[in-house]
Amino acid sequence: MDNAIRQGIAVYLRAAGIEAGYGYFAPNVPDNYKIVFELRYADGRTEYELPRVGGAATGLRLSSLLDRIAEENYEPLRATFVKMLAYSIWQDHQDAIGIRAVVGYVHLPAPEEFECGQKESYHALFAYDFDFSKASH
Amino acid sequence: MLSLHTTLISRKQVTSPMMRLRKLRRKVQRFLFPSEVDHWLTVLRIGLALQILLYCLSLRRDWIQLFASGAHGLIRRDLAEAILSAETVFTPRLGWVVALGNHLGLNEYSILWFAWWCLVCAALCLFAGVLCRSAAVLAWFLHLCTTDSASLFSYGVDNFTSIGLFYLMLAPLPDRWSLDAQIRHLPPKDQRLQGFHRRILQMHMCLIYFFGGIAKSVGVGWWNGTSLWRALTRPPLNVISPDFLIDAKNILPVLGILVCLAETGYPFFIWPTKSRPVWFAFIIGMHVIIGITMGMYLFALIMVVLNTAAFGPGLIGERRLLLKSRLST
Numbered sequence: 001m002d003n004a005i006r007q008g009i010a011v012y013l014r015a016a017g018i019e020a021g022y023g024y025f026a027p028n029v030p031d032n033y034k035i036v037f038e039l040r041y042a043d044g045r046t047e048y049e050l051p052r053v054g055g056a057a058t059g060l061r062l063s064s065l066l067d068r069i070a071e072e073n074y075e076p077l078r079a080t081f082v083k084m085l086a087y088s089i090w091q092d093h094q095d096a097i098g099i100r101a102v103v104g105y106v107h108l109p110a111p112e113e114f115e116c117g118q119k120e121s122y123h124a125l126f127a128y129d130f131d132f133s134k135a136s137h
Numbered sequence: 138m139l140s141l142h143t144t145l146i147s148r149k150q151v152t153s154p155m156m157r158l159r160k161l162r163r164k165v166q167r168f169l170f171p172s173e174v175d176h177w178l179t180v181l182r183i184g185l186a187l188q189i190l191l192y193c194l195s196l197r198r199d200w201i202q203l204f205a206s207g208a209h210g211l212i213r214r215d216l217a218e219a220i221l222s223a224e225t226v227f228t229p230r231l232g233w234v235v236a237l238g239n240h241l242g243l244n245e246y247s248i249l250w251f252a253w254w255c256l257v258c259a260a261l262c263l264f265a266g267v268l269c270r271s272a273a274v275l276a277w278f279l280h281l282c283t284t285d286s287a288s289l290f291s292y293g294v295d296n297f298t299s300i301g302l303f304y305l306m307l308a309p310l311p312d313r314w315s316l317d318a319q320i321r322h323l324p325p326k327d328q329r330l331q332g333f334h335r336r337i338l339q340m341h342m343c344l345i346y347f348f349g350g351i352a353k354s355v356g357v358g359w360w361n362g363t364s365l366w367r368a369l370t371r372p373p374l375n376v377i378s379p380d381f382l383i384d385a386k387n388i389l390p391v392l393g394i395l396v397c398l399a400e401t402g403y404p405f406f407i408w409p410t411k412s413r414p415v416w417f418a419f420i421i422g423m424h425v426i427i428g429i430t431m432g433m434y435l436f437a438l439i440m441v442v443l444n445t446a447a448f449g450p451g452l453i454g455e456r457r458l459l460l461k462s463r464l465s466t
Binding site for chain 2: 004007010011015016017018019021022023024025026027028029032045051052053054055056057058061062063064065068077080081084085088093106108110111115137
C-alpha cells in the first residue's frame, strides 16, 4: 500500500513535470565537466576525441549528461555510462584497439584571474580503460 | 432581561466567526475562480506548439542517437529507462511505444521516427487549434516519453515544457481562437473555469520563481557577480567572449543581485496591478537576455510562453475584454 502510494506520487510528479526543484544555477553555478577519449591503435598511434553530437541543442544536453556522470556516486553505474560513450566513439574508429576515457572538470578562471592572463584548466577526476582489441578488425 | 441579553451576546459571538469564515470562503472563491476570458489559453496553446516544434527540429539530427536502445545510442535508452523504473514503473517512456511498434512488426528505427513525426503533427495541430484536446494529450504523452527515456540528457527546459503541456492538457480547450471553435461555432467555455486554470498556473509560476530566487540568494556568487561570470563563460553557454565580459565586470554584481531580486520578488510584485507591467517586463527581459547571451533559446522561449500565459493577457486590458465577452454572451 505504502509502495503504491509512493509510485502514484512519483508518476504524478513526473507527469506534471514537477519532480525536480527549481534551483537552476543555485546556490552557485557548478563546475563544468568534460570527457576526453584517448584512442590507441595497433601501430602505436594515439588520437584524442570528444563526444560528438549533431546540433547545439544536443550539446546542451550532453553537458547535463557529463554533470550527471561526474556527480554519480555509484561507481559501477558511472563506469557503465562512460563505457557506453566510449563505445559510441569506437564505432567511428573501429580499428582502435583500446580507449582510455578521462572524466574531469574544467576550472574556469575568475574575472581577476582572467585579467592576469590565466586560462581555463582541465583536472582529471576518473579514468577508465576499455579494451576493444577483440572487437576491432 | 438579563437572560435575553446573554442570549444575544452568545449568538453574536457564534455568528461573528461564522460570518468571518463565510467572508473568507468568498474571498478564496473569488481568488481561485475569477472570471477570465480565454486569451491566456490561446497564448499557452500557440506558445507550447512552437516550443514542441522547435524541440523536435533542434533534436532532429540526434534523435536516434538520443533515443536508440541499441548500438546507435550515446547512452542506451534501456539503461535510462531501467534507472527510471527504480523510481516508478508506471511513468510513460519510449520503451512502451517501441514495444507496441515491435508487436506490430515495426523496427525501433521506424518507431522512433514515427514518434518524432507524431510530436511534430501534434504541435502543428495545437498551433492551428485543430483537435486541440487530443493534440495536447498526444504532445504531453510523447514529450514525457522522450524526456523520461532520455532523462540523463534532460535539463530545466524539459521540466518547464512538461509543466506547460500538463496544464494545457487539462485546461478548458478549445479556446475561441482555435480552428476547432471557429469551425464548429463552439460557445466559449465557462469563464470561472478559465479563471481557475489560469490561477493555478499563476501560483505555480510564483512558487517556481520564489524558490529559485531564494536558492540563488543563498549563494555568495550571485551577490559578487561570480555566478554570472561562470554561467556566461561555462561551455557550451559561452556565447559571449570573456574579453567582452571582462569590460563589463563591474556591472556583473549588480546584474546578479537583480536576478535574485527579480525572482524572489516575483510573487510579491506580479499580482498588484501597478507593479505587474514592470515586473513582467523585468522577467521577460531577463529570459530574453539569457536566451541570447547563453544560447538557451528553447529555455528562454518556454519561460516567456509560461509567463505570458500566466500574467500577460491582463496587461492588455483584460477588464475591457471580459466586459465585451459578457455582453456578447
